[in-house]
Amino acid sequence: MLPWMPDRGDRDDVDMTSDIALLAEDLTKFYGQRRGVEGLDLEVRAGEVMGFLGPNGAGKTTTIRLLLDFLRPTRGNATVLGLDPRRDKAALHRQIGYLPGELMFPGRDKAESLLRFFAEARGGVAWSQVTDLAERLDLDLSRSVRTMSKGNKQKVGLVQAFMHQPALLILDEPTSGLDPLMQQEFLAMVRDASVAGQTIFMSSHVLAEVQQAADRVAIVRDGQLVAVERVESLGKRAVRAVEIHFDDPVEPSEFSVLPGVSDVVVSGPVLKCTIDGRMDPLIKAAARHEVVDMLSAEPDLEETFLSFYYHGEGAGDASRAGA
Amino acid sequence: MLPALVRKTWRDDRSSLIGWAVGVAAFTGIYTSFYSQFQGAAELKQDALPQGMLDFLGIADMLSPAGYLQATIFSLIGPLLVLMCAITLIARTIARPEEDGGMELMLANPLSRAAFAWQRVAAAGSALTAIAAIPWILLMIVVPWIGMDISLSRVAAASAGLVALVWCFAGIAFLVGAATGKRGAVLTITGGLAVATYMVNAIGGMLDGWHWVRWLSPFHYFIGTDPLHTGWHPVELLTLVLLGAATTTAGVILFDRRDIGV
Numbered sequence: 001m002l003p004w005m006p007d008r009g010d011r012d013d014v015d016m017t018s019d020i021a022l023l024a025e026d027l028t029k030f031y032g033q034r035r036g037v038e039g040l041d042l043e044v045r046a047g048e049v050m051g052f053l054g055p056n057g058a059g060k061t062t063t064i065r066l067l068l069d070f071l072r073p074t075r076g077n078a079t080v081l082g083l084d085p086r087r088d089k090a091a092l093h094r095q096i097g098y099l100p101g102e103l104m105f106p107g108r109d110k111a112e113s114l115l116r117f118f119a120e121a122r123g124g125v126a127w128s129q130v131t132d133l134a135e136r137l138d139l140d141l142s143r144s145v146r147t148m149s150k151g152n153k154q155k156v157g158l159v160q161a162f163m164h165q166p167a168l169l170i171l172d173e174p175t176s177g178l179d180p181l182m183q184q185e186f187l188a189m190v191r192d193a194s195v196a197g198q199t200i201f202m203s204s205h206v207l208a209e210v211q212q213a214a215d216r217v218a219i220v221r222d223g224q225l226v227a228v229e230r231v232e233s234l235g236k237r238a239v240r241a242v243e244i245h246f247d248d249p250v251e252p253s254e255f256s257v258l259p260g261v262s263d264v265v266v267s268g269p270v271l272k273c274t275i276d277g278r279m280d281p282l283i284k285a286a287a288r289h290e291v292v293d294m295l296s297a298e299p300d301l302e303e304t305f306l307s308f309y310y311h312g313e314g315a316g317d318a319s320r321a322g323a
Numbered sequence: 324m325l326p327a328l329v330r331k332t333w334r335d336d337r338s339s340l341i342g343w344a345v346g347v348a349a350f351t352g353i354y355t356s357f358y359s360q361f362q363g364a365a366e367l368k369q370d371a372l373p374q375g376m377l378d379f380l381g382i383a384d385m386l387s388p389a390g391y392l393q394a395t396i397f398s399l400i401g402p403l404l405v406l407m408c409a410i411t412l413i414a415r416t417i418a419r420p421e422e423d424g425g426m427e428l429m430l431a432n433p434l435s436r437a438a439f440a441w442q443r444v445a446a447a448g449s450a451l452t453a454i455a456a457i458p459w460i461l462l463m464i465v466v467p468w469i470g471m472d473i474s475l476s477r478v479a480a481a482s483a484g485l486v487a488l489v490w491c492f493a494g495i496a497f498l499v500g501a502a503t504g505k506r507g508a509v510l511t512i513t514g515g516l517a518v519a520t521y522m523v524n525a526i527g528g529m530l531d532g533w534h535w536v537r538w539l540s541p542f543h544y545f546i547g548t549d550p551l552h553t554g555w556h557p558v559e560l561l562t563l564v565l566l567g568a569a570t571t572t573a574g575v576i577l578f579d580r581r582d583i584g585v
Binding site (some may be wrong): 031094105121 | 326327328334335426427429430431433436582583584
């Protein structure tokens with residue numbers, strides 16, 4: 001075979017019998033002195049939806065780029081669909097759908113010609129797959145990708161990632177730029193893919209979207225994996241800020257004794273506190289008064305959930321030094 | 324059917340390719356068709372310039388057909404034009420898309436790193452060869468048409484040298500881009516090298532005892548053999564082609580071994 005001919009990797013040599021879609025062992029990447037990710041051990045089972053959470057700069061993108069062979073590990077290794085990301089790149093990428101975190105398309109094509117290029121480069125994807133996805137995401141394929149809004153570019157990125165129905169979807173911040181309606185559509189696409197047996201590994205810094213889509217989440221901070229948890233147990237841990245406006249002034253002591261409630265601040269009839277876990281005790285206590293308004297923010301990953309791991313059990317010297 | 328990536332590369336470079344092709348064709352066409360009108364003026368111009376300047380510009384005489392073609396097409400502006408085209412086009416194969424981020428999605432297709440690099444350089448290199456061959460094609464038509472008294476084989480030899488020179492510098496540009504992923508490095512290093520080796524060839528010929536340094540310059544293998552008077556020099560042309568092939572291969576190997584987009 002001539003070196004510039006495309007590698008027509010045979011589908012059969014992708015190890016689909018394995019239960020493990022993605023395995024990282026001591027995966028480490030340093031950029032000179034700067035740490036990208038260090039000592040990452042991670043296992044994603046075939047058919048699973050795994051969320052990959054962490055603040056910006058935590059090492060999510062570095063990990064993803066290692067899995068795709070854009071970066072070579074300083075130490076350790078990764079096995080993707082039973083294959084080596086470097087040696088088996090051609091065969092492997094036939095089975096991977098990838099959405100970059102910083103989406104940039106080559107050339108000045110219209111969405112249609114760009115997606116036809118991807119369809120062909122991946123060994124011929126049925127065009128109906130593309131049009132179905134475009135319809136689902138309400139994407140106009142006749143427009144030039146360069147002139148599209150961020151949200152529409154993101155849709156093109158999603159279409160190219162899902163179009164060949166890959167065994168593994170690696171999505172870096174998949175919902176960034178999408179409006180809420182499209183975020184819901186995206187989550188539905190993830191569920192459908194999961195039902196079809198595809199594995200999804202998606203990074204995010206938004207807890208809520210991962211909670212809706214994922215079976216488990218892996219949490220990284222300062223280049224290190226701090227926890228892998230089932231999603232059900234996440235909600236219980238999530239600390240959220242609550243603000244209740246009463247008709248009359250209330251006593252702080254009445255609320256500060258409640259289980260899970262902390263940081264109680266009362267100014268006249270307004271109570272502010274944070275709550276860790278179930279809302280029930282606070283609601284029952286508040287119900288004894290006349291409630292005018294109640295505000296409860298979505299648990300913010302950056303501030304509450306990660307800080308739990310950071311200051312709590314997961315924190316090590318290295319992560320503190322890197323902060 | 325050619326690989327999707329090759330066709331995609333041509334499509335993305337389309338407007339730039341057309342621009343360079345039109346420019347090189349216009350340059351060649353206009354200069355050669357002025358030959359007959361130029362004869363009187365050439366005498367004046369040649370008398371006006373000191374011999375040292377003529378040597379530096381690679382102009383032996385501007386009166387003979389060979390001298391005229393040498394002075395107009397092959398000595399300075401012709402190589403400058405096609406090399407600028409080569410360097411900017413080759414910078415688009417890896418360095419530019421790596422810097423702007425567009426390369427990730429091209430690499431996320433089922434082909435090895437080496438296959439990606441070969442396909443990119445094959446696409447750009449073939450387009451580049453076509454552009455560098457435009458003077459050749461046009462001269463084969465224009466020279467007999469306007470009745471220039473020079474053997475077509477010698478014109479072809481010089482024209483082939485221009486293509487070989489482009490291959491040589493395209494290989495160097497590709498090596499720099501594939502190894503660094505930096506567009507600025509491709510333009511400055513390859514451009515700087517082109518200027519420096521041009522000077523080495525020009526000045527080396529003028530200084531006694533320094534003639535040997537010309538052997539270090541690709542321009543010597545292209546035009547130092549005086550193909551318009553002496554015809555084909557296969558060894559020299561092959562040297563340029565092999566230099567291009569070696570640097571391209573080295574580029575593919577280095578690209579296969581490094582981190583992308585850091």
